[in-house]
Amino acid sequence: MRSDRSTSAPLGLKIAAIGGLAFLHIPILLIFLYAFTTEEKSYQFPPPGLTLQWFAVTWNRPDVWAALTLSVKVATIATAIALVLGTLCAAAVSQTRFFGRETISLLVILPIALPGIITGIALRSAFSMADIPFSFWTIVLGHATFCIVVVYNNAVARFRRVSGSLIEASMDLGADGFQTFRHVILPNIGTALLAGGMLAFALSFDEVIVTTFTGGQQSTLPIWMLEELIRPRQRPVTNVVAMVVMLVTFLPILAAYYLTRDGDQIAGAGK
Amino acid sequence: MTAAVLFQNVSRHFGTVKAVDAVDLEIAAGEFFAMLGPSGSGKTTCLRLMAGFEQPTGGHIEIFGETAEGVPPYRRSVNTVFQDYALFPHLSILDNVAYGLMVKGIGRQERHRAAEDALAMVKLPGYGQRRPGQLSGGQRQRVALARALVNKPKVLLLDEPLGALDLKLREQMQEELKTLQKSLGITFVFVTHDQGEALSMADRIAVFNDGKIQQLGTPEDIYKRPQTRFVADFVGSSNVLSSATCARLGVPAKAASLRPESIAIGTSWAEQLSLPGTVTARSFLGATNRVSVDCGGEKIIVASPAAMPVPEIGAEVQLAFSRNDLHLMEDA
Numbered sequence: 001m002r003s004d005r006s007t008s009a010p011l012g013l014k015i016a017a018i019g020g021l022a023f024l025h026i027p028i029l030l031i032f033l034y035a036f037t038t039e040e041k042s043y044q045f046p047p048p049g050l051t052l053q054w055f056a057v058t059w060n061r062p063d064v065w066a067a068l069t070l071s072v073k074v075a076t077i078a079t080a081i082a083l084v085l086g087t088l089c090a091a092a093v094s095q096t097r098f099f100g101r102e103t104i105s106l107l108v109i110l111p112i113a114l115p116g117i118i119t120g121i122a123l124r125s126a127f128s129m130a131d132i133p134f135s136f137w138t139i140v141l142g143h144a145t146f147c148i149v150v151v152y153n154n155a156v157a158r159f160r161r162v163s164g165s166l167i168e169a170s171m172d173l174g175a176d177g178f179q180t181f182r183h184v185i186l187p188n189i190g191t192a193l194l195a196g197g198m199l200a201f202a203l204s205f206d207e208v209i210v211t212t213f214t215g216g217q218q219s220t221l222p223i224w225m226l227e228e229l230i231r232p233r234q235r236p237v238t239n240v241v242a243m244v245v246m247l248v249t250f251l252p253i254l255a256a257y258y259l260t261r262d263g264d265q266i267a268g269a270g271k
Numbered sequence: 272m273t274a275a276v277l278f279q280n281v282s283r284h285f286g287t288v289k290a291v292d293a294v295d296l297e298i299a300a301g302e303f304f305a306m307l308g309p310s311g312s313g314k315t316t317c318l319r320l321m322a323g324f325e326q327p328t329g330g331h332i333e334i335f336g337e338t339a340e341g342v343p344p345y346r347r348s349v350n351t352v353f354q355d356y357a358l359f360p361h362l363s364i365l366d367n368v369a370y371g372l373m374v375k376g377i378g379r380q381e382r383h384r385a386a387e388d389a390l391a392m393v394k395l396p397g398y399g400q401r402r403p404g405q406l407s408g409g410q411r412q413r414v415a416l417a418r419a420l421v422n423k424p425k426v427l428l429l430d431e432p433l434g435a436l437d438l439k440l441r442e443q444m445q446e447e448l449k450t451l452q453k454s455l456g457i458t459f460v461f462v463t464h465d466q467g468e469a470l471s472m473a474d475r476i477a478v479f480n481d482g483k484i485q486q487l488g489t490p491e492d493i494y495k496r497p498q499t500r501f502v503a504d505f506v507g508s509s510n511v512l513s514s515a516t517c518a519r520l521g522v523p524a525k526a527a528s529l530r531p532e533s534i535a536i537g538t539s540w541a542e543q544l545s546l547p548g549t550v551t552a553r554s555f556l557g558a559t560n561r562v563s564v565d566c567g568g569e570k571i572i573v574a575s576p577a578a579m580p581v582p583e584i585g586a587e588v589q590l591a592f593s594r595n596d597l598h599l600m601e602d603a
Contacts, residue, residue: 169357176345
């Protein structure tokens with residue numbers, strides 16, 4: 001950033017910036033707009049009229065509720081699994097030294113670097129070979145693979161800042177392992193875990209590819225939306241759902257951002 | 272009387288590295304005990320063995336008569352002041368000090384009162400509501416001390432407690448620690464690489480090198496009568512005379528130590544030993560002049576009082592010292 005704030009950017013740059021932002025965000029605004037349109041077969045611009053009826057219609061559609069409930073359940077359980085496993089893994093990698101530590105660290109992160117389709121195919125063939133029927137739980141397992149990474153990444157960064165002597169100090173003062181975890185480790189990594197958990201939840205909530213490969217008959221919310229686009233029926237209902245999904249995923253991500261930012265300040269204060 | 276800390280043939284090996292190697296040690300109750308040595312000498316590992324952060328690979332440890340090996344740190348009646356203080360950044364100063372009482376299940380009011388008292392004892396009354404990040408290094412050091420002492424440990428372990436403080440604060444804390452230790456009567460065991468600190472504070476000192484105790488004794492013993500070349504070098508840089516020089520003096524020994532301040536230049540009388548030599552360097556250190564003298568191939572450092580005249584470089588001088596100041600050593 002330039003230090004002399006009074007100097008304004010050249011006009012060309014301003015237009016480019018505005019154009020870029022518009023390109024990113026106008027489609028999203030259009031989704032919002034068509035949630036209120038009176039025309040249900042096709043999207044025509046400008047909308048012939050505005051109405052709130054689609055909110056009521058959406059509310060009364062059982063398939064929306066089924067998909068939403070499934071998505072929330074999957075995201076919650078996948079996040080819970082990720083929180084436990086991701087934290088344990090981060091603790092092991094950052095607090096102890098053992099043979100193959102770097103390799104394990106890489107292997108844990110790998111699922112998020114791999115294209116979703118690879119993870120999906122791999123899991124699908126693995127489930128088939130193991131004769132595990134595709135179900136709610138296979139979706140959860142699929143999602144957990146990348147949720148763990150998010151939690152792990154957040155936790156491992158914070159663990160590195162919790163110096164080993166804090167844990168020793170706690171033990172020295174009479175706290176056993178559990179008390180040390182509850183009174184020293186958890187408060188120091190708590191915000192990182194919350195942030196990681198929220199990101200994991202948001203990731204799981206709008207996941208399509210892995211879900212396609214690991215799901216059975218169930219449709220999570222994103223899958224349901226894809227299906228709705230293919231066979232249009234009460235099209236604005238999709239837009240209403242899209243708005244809700246945006247809010248549900250955007251708020252946690254925003255919260256996670258602020259939590260980790262404040263967490264940096266707290267954790268850095270002792271240094 | 273039961274020893275506060277007893278080491279019998281204690282070893283702690285990390286693979287092929289012998290961090291602590293067959294150490295015997297007995298620290299008396301109420302003693303201010305220093306473990307002195309360079310880094311990697313095993314002194315900190317010994318402290319961690321007492322605290323329970325390390326387990327011995329051999330030997331036997333007792334703390335006030337109770338077997339310590341296999342006992343985790345949280346079941347030992349010892350507390351540690353850490354080198355980096357290790358204050359909990361997410362807790363207030365009061366909660367930091369009260370931590371040990373909290374995990375023992377003592378009620379909020381009672382533990383906060385005890386913590387306030389402990390803070391007053393280390394001269395930080397009213398600092399309870401602050402966070403560790405808001406205190407200076409010296410203040411954090413006092414908080415770490417209060418946090419350990421509030422648990423009324425039988426032995427207090429201090430790991431380089433003054434290492435991170437500036438000189439003036441160090442000297443002040445040295446005095447305060449000593450006063451505190453005498454008034455509380457708790458056994459203090461502290462680790463340091465600073466020989467001045469060990470000499471000024473401790474009742475007894477163990478000098479460590481290569482995982483072994485080189486010498487154990489009172490500060491005066493260690494300083495005046497070093498038993499090995501390492502101790503002579505490490506504690507106050509004594510001159511170590513070779514067996515050839517000893518022979519020239521008519522003293523049969525493999526080696527002998529001679530403190531720089533025990534040597535006079537130019538004056539000698541009957542009962543004194545003397546060595547002729549050539550001055551090779553001199554420097555003014557304030558209270559003393561440091562003069563290097565070459566005595567037939569052996570370099571001897573003399574600390575000459577500033578009031579005495581200093582010979583020029585190249586001058587032929589006689590070094591004189593009493594036979595009593597020459598301490599024969601076991602090894603060369």
